[in-house]
Amino acid sequence: MKNKELIESGNLELYVFGLLSETETAEVAKIASEDDEVNKEIVSIEKSVIALSSSFAPSLSAENYNRIKQKLNIETKVVQFKPKSNISQYIGWMAAAVFLLGCGYLFNLQQNGVSEIDELLNQKSALEQTVSAKEKLNNQINTSYSVIKDENxxxxxxxxxxxxxxxxxxxxxxxxxxxxxxxxxxxxxxxxxxxxxxxxxxxxxxxxxxxxxxxxxxxxxxxxxxxxxxxxxxxxxxxxxxxxxxxxxxxxxxxxxxxxx
Structure with missing residues (x-):
């Protein structure tokens, strides 16, 4: 398989997730070690995995993030994942991704809700101050009018x-x-x-x-x-x-x- 065809085939994504057979994994690893373009594509896929996890899991600690990053070793070389033939493990990856997406969505909803509540409270406070000032002004006008009109x-x-x-x-x-x-x-x-x-x-x-x-x-x-x-x-x-x-x-x-x- 030509290198360009390999990049476009989707096998590199399966390689990163450890879903190729041992023979296919060894073949891709060999090509990556010899071809910079393939190697860069694999590194790019690995970085996307890290970015996806961090963007939708804001509570991920720095320690865990660095541990994952070290495991992937995305800055220096291609990760050598062990092949997985059990389809349940692939489903586990997908479930984890869905879970992270859900957590990120709920976190964003919560943050947006807090911001909206703060904005409403600020508007309420400003309105109360305006009403208080208007009431004070109205009382001053009414008092002045009553005093001026009082014949006593x-x-x-x-x-x-x-x-x-x-x-x-x-x-x-x-x-x-x-x-x-x-x-x-x-x-x-x-x-x-x-x-x-x-x-x-x-x-x-x-x-x-x-x-x-x-x-x-x-x-x-x-x-x-x-x-x-x-x-x-x-x-x-x-x-x-x-x-x-x-x-x-x-x-x-x-x-x-x-x-x-």
Whole structure:
């Protein structure tokens, strides 16, 4: 048999799996030792067997893989398999291949399932955050609308002072509940490390300031009415810029807005 015919006959695959007779095995081994093309084809078939096993058996340990690889000796010479005349042994090879294919298929299904679950959980988390943000925004809008429309609220306009003449603010003070809301949307965003502090003022007999809250959430929070601590008997309100955490007394050089009730 010519070498090209031998390669195309399928006998080399049977040789690799040890399914040829002793005479045929010896003949193929002799040809392989003399012909590089036949030898390379046998090595290629052996490598395909290794690749098939490793690709569909991801749990195959490195130790077992190296043991098989050493047994086949695919990098140096042709493997000399012993001939097997018992058809049950051939069936065993096929059963093992089917088993490996099945394991690989199930492993891939499991991995794909885990990835899909992770993706769904991420989408669920992102959706929950979006819903939470929308609910918070809706509550802020509803609260602001209710405060503005409440006839029991006294609106105190606070004008800009020397440090920031263009600044302004509004205080919504409910005489029945004593609740106080601040519209700080016309104040500049406070610098890093600084906050606005709101003061309830008694003007007589002496100026007596009482801190009723901080505005420390910068730009986004200042777009809506901000609730601070309630107050009783206020005669005026002021807002100063203070270090983070606030001050015990107002820094008059940093007085941004001021207004009388």
């Amino acid at each position: 609220n006294v609106v105190v306009k606070l004008a800009g002072q020397a440090i920031s003449p263009t600044s302004s603010a509004k205080v919504y003070w409910n005489n029945k509940t004593n609740k106080v809301f601040i519209d700080a949307s016309s104040l500049p965003t406070p610098p890093d490390g600084m906050v606005y502090q709101v003061w309830s003022l008694k003007l007589a007999p002496t100026l007596t300031p009482t801190s009723i809250g901080l505005i420390d959430n910068a730009e986004d929070k200042m777009k809506y009415l901000i609730e601070v601590d309630g107050t009783v008997g206020a005669e005026g309100f002021g807002i100063t810029l203070e270090p983070a955490g606030g001050s015990k007394t107002p820094t008059m050089e940093q007085l941004y807005t001021l207004g009388k009730v």
